[in-house]
Structures are given as structure tokens and as C-alpha cells.
Amino acid sequence: MARLPDADWTRREGLAQLVAALGGPECVRWVGGAVRDTLLDHPVRDIDAATTLHPDDVIDRLKQAGIRVVPTGIDHGTVTAILPGGPVEVTTLRKDVSTDGRRATVEFASNWQDDAARRDFTINALFADPQSLEVFDYFGGLDDLAARRVRFIGHARDRIREDHLRILRYYRFQARFGAELDREAEDACADLAGTLKGLSRERVAWELLALLALPDPSPTVARMRECGVLPVVLPEAGPHEVENLVRTIESERTFGIDPDAIRRMAALLPPVRAIAETVSARLRLSRAQRERLTCAASRTANDALDQKALAYENGTACAIDRILLGGGDPSQLVGWQAPTFPLKGGEIVARGVSAGPEVARILRSVERRWIAEGFPPRERVEQLLAEALAN
Known part of the structure; x- marks a missing residue:
């Protein structure tokens, strides 16, 4: 008989109260990722429970036990129990009635194997008794885990x-x-x-x-x-781009840069801003993700020449992306905070320049020289401003 190791998460505060409220091991078992990852000795973050009880019964029992409950997916039989040790999703056993490739019509079930049968992979269909930690395996998931x-x-x-x-x-x-x-x-x-x-x-x-x-x-x-x-979901990624992904991951490891999904997606695209815009729209990426992807696509061969200037102009994350994608070492940017330009337009107006485009031109001119000189202190900025006003 297989058993879960005595992992820390199984003793999280509130779990015993949850199990008792739902009627004990006959009515509730741990399922899915927490069971799989514990057997692989991987860290466990989220805990999912399966239960023979209907959702309304689950809600009533948890409320009676003083456990806050949120109906996060009540239409699919899922509620979330808010426990001191972290939330737990509790889902009523289900079986598929019909599917169309995008969504399934389900009905609640009372048989553990019926619920396991509707899951995707054998390694995700493992249940565990919350008290004895006995593992229930209906489809050979334990052997598949052992064979990876x-x-x-x-x-x-x-x-x-x-x-x-x-x-x-x-x-x-x-x-x-x-x-x-x-x-x-x-x-x-x-x-x-x-x-x-x-x-x-x-x-x-x-x-x-x-x-x-x-x-x-x-x-x-x-x-x-x-x-x-891949050609169906990301047709822009050809053989060269896949090789570029390999190089980018190697560079991340070499220079101790944390993996990043958007950077790696940028590696899978040609360095063309319009293509990045198209992919962002097609995949409906967030605004921040789209900006990051298009910035990375704007990379040039000169990006590594002045890394801090690049980071100041485009943001540190984008600068690291562009340098890594170009095969450079962005280590000097890790933890670097871009300084604030110590000059405002009002100061230029106070020097006698009329408010308007000329102020913006002078401000940008001084800022460009300040960047080129490596962000010198305020005293040097005042000198640069004086020189700009004298021209």
C-alpha cells in the first residue's frame, strides 16, 4: 500500500478541522497536485480536496464549523475554504456527461474512480486519505510517476x-x-x-x-x-527562433538571471516590433506583457554598449531582456535602480524661457547629456542647463 510521506503541508493549521467538518476520510480526500508533488518530493503550494458531498452541503458544514467559505466555482462544484494555513479548494466528485472540446457538461458523482476517470493524466488522478495518507491510484499513476x-x-x-x-x-x-x-x-x-x-x-x-x-x-x-x-499556436516561431530560445536559456543560467516567460516568448519571435504587436493582440496579452514583448522585439546590436542608459530609457526588465537576447551579459543591471532626472521644466521657465515646446526641447537636451555622462549629480546638471541656455 502506497502512502504519502509525512509532509509539512499535511499538518497545516485548519486542515484537520476541515476534514472533520466534511465528515472525515469517507467523505473527503486530498487530490491532484499536492499528492503528485509530495510523492515527487517537490514543494507543495496549493491544496485541493475532493468530496462526495454536494456543494450546498459543503458550504453548510463549513459554516457550521466556523470556517469561512467562498463559492469560487460553485457551478462546477468548487468552493474555497479559507483556513489559517491557507485556502483549500473543495470540489464535489464529478463525471462528464458531454464534451465539445472546449467545455464539459458534468454531473455530480459519488464514486471516487468516476471522478478520477475524468481527469487528464494518470499522475493527476491520485487521491490520498487525509488521515492515514494512503494513496488511491485507479489508473497506474504511481508507476507513471516512477517512470517520469x-x-x-x-x-x-x-x-x-x-x-x-x-x-x-x-x-x-x-x-x-x-x-x-x-x-x-x-x-x-x-x-x-x-x-x-x-x-x-x-x-x-x-x-x-x-x-x-x-x-x-x-x-x-x-x-x-x-x-x-507550435505552428498552430505560435507560427512565428521557426527553427531559428527555437534555437534562439535555447541560447537565451543558456544565457540566463550563465549570468544568473531568473527565468522569465515573456523574455522566452520574445526569443521565439523574430526581432520585429510589428510581429510582437500582432502576437500580443492574438494572444490577448496584458498591456504590461505587450509592452515588454514589443520592447524586446526592438532590440539592436548596440544594446549592450551602454546598459544603464538602455535601462533608463526602456526600463530595467526590458533592458535585461534585450541584452540577454543579444547574447550579452546584463549582470550590472541586476538590482540597479534608475535615478530620477534632477531637473524640472519649471526651473527652465524660471530662467526666462517661455513655457512651451522650447522648454521641452531644452529639458530633453540636458537629459540626453546627463544620461551620456552616466547620471552625474545635480551640480553637473545645472552646468549642463547653463550650457544649453547659452546656445
Whole structure:
């Protein structure tokens, strides 16, 4: 009988009270990522629980026990219990009634295996008794974990047809956990890659960025391109761009720069601002993400010549991106805070210049010289201003 190790998270404050309120191990089990990651000796952040109780019953029991509860996904049977040790999502057992590749119609169930059967991968369908920590494995997830194999529950093509996003989830989980490839899964993802076109852009963007944020997604990204998956969701990424991703990740490691998903997406795009704008709009990236991606796409061969000037003009994050993408060493920018230009337009007006475009021209002229001289102190700025006014 397999058991979870006695991990710290299993003793988080409030968990025992939650289990008792829901009727004990007969009615509630830990499920999914917390179980999987504990068995792999990975850190656990989020805890998910599955229960045989209906959502209304869950809410009533938790309230009676004095536990605050939020109906975060009540239509899908999910509520969130707010505990002193952190929130826990509690979801009623479900089984699929129908699917269309984007969403599923479900009904509540009372059988643990029925709920496990509707999950995507065997390694995500492991349950654990909250008291004895016994692990319940209905589809060979423990063997797949031992082999570091990401395998769909049942037939891979059937599971992908239920939810097309599972193609991208497969590659993300393969990059995170996989070592041994599952040929059935690989073939199914390749054959059904075109179904990704029907998904919401936000869902595709989330999966891509989650994949790119992993320590080294480059082998997986290369395989996605070979299998025809990457051209569907990011057609701008050709062989050269995939190689550039490899180089960028190597540079991050060499210079001790934290991985960054937007930087890595920029590596997968040609350095053309218009292309970055198009991709940002297609994937519906946030404004901050779009600005970062387009700034990185504006990189030039001269970016590393004056790194602090580049960071002052474009922001430190973008400067680090551009230097890394160009193969340079941005270490001097790590932790660097851009100074504030110590001159205001009002001071120029006070020197007799009429308010208007001329003030802006002088201000920018002095600022450019201040940047070029490496951000000297206020005294030098006053000298630069005097020289500008004399011209």
C-alpha cells in the first residue's frame, strides 16, 4: 500500500478541522497536485480536496464549523475554504456527461474512480486519505510517476477530443515532470494539433507562458514544433527562433538571471516590433506583457554598449531582456535602480524661457547629456542647463 510521506503541508493549521467538518476520510480526500508533488518530493503550494458531498452541503458544514467559505466555482462544484494555513479548494466528485472540446457538461458523482476517470493524466488522478495518507491510484499513476511518464487516462485521442487544451497541458506537464515519452500521447497531440485553433486565446496564452516559465522548456518546445503543435499556436516561431530560445536559456543560467516567460516568448519571435504587436493582440496579452514583448522585439546590436542608459530609457526588465537576447551579459543591471532626472521644466521657465515646446526641447537636451555622462549629480546638471541656455 502506497502512502504519502509525512509532509509539512499535511499538518497545516485548519486542515484537520476541515476534514472533520466534511465528515472525515469517507467523505473527503486530498487530490491532484499536492499528492503528485509530495510523492515527487517537490514543494507543495496549493491544496485541493475532493468530496462526495454536494456543494450546498459543503458550504453548510463549513459554516457550521466556523470556517469561512467562498463559492469560487460553485457551478462546477468548487468552493474555497479559507483556513489559517491557507485556502483549500473543495470540489464535489464529478463525471462528464458531454464534451465539445472546449467545455464539459458534468454531473455530480459519488464514486471516487468516476471522478478520477475524468481527469487528464494518470499522475493527476491520485487521491490520498487525509488521515492515514494512503494513496488511491485507479489508473497506474504511481508507476507513471516512477517512470517520469506523462500519460493520458484512457485513450489519448479521446481525452484530447474532450478538451483540446489538453494538448498544451500535455507538453507543459511533459516539460515539468516527464523523462520517458509516451508515444500514444505524442502521436495524438500531433494528429489533433489543428483543434487548438478553436480554443480561447487567453487559455492558449496561459498554457504557453506557464510552459515557458519552467526551468528548461526548450526540448519540449522543439518537439512541439516538430509535431506541428507550435505552428498552430505560435507560427512565428521557426527553427531559428527555437534555437534562439535555447541560447537565451543558456544565457540566463550563465549570468544568473531568473527565468522569465515573456523574455522566452520574445526569443521565439523574430526581432520585429510589428510581429510582437500582432502576437500580443492574438494572444490577448496584458498591456504590461505587450509592452515588454514589443520592447524586446526592438532590440539592436548596440544594446549592450551602454546598459544603464538602455535601462533608463526602456526600463530595467526590458533592458535585461534585450541584452540577454543579444547574447550579452546584463549582470550590472541586476538590482540597479534608475535615478530620477534632477531637473524640472519649471526651473527652465524660471530662467526666462517661455513655457512651451522650447522648454521641452531644452529639458530633453540636458537629459540626453546627463544620461551620456552616466547620471552625474545635480551640480553637473545645472552646468549642463547653463550650457544649453547659452546656445
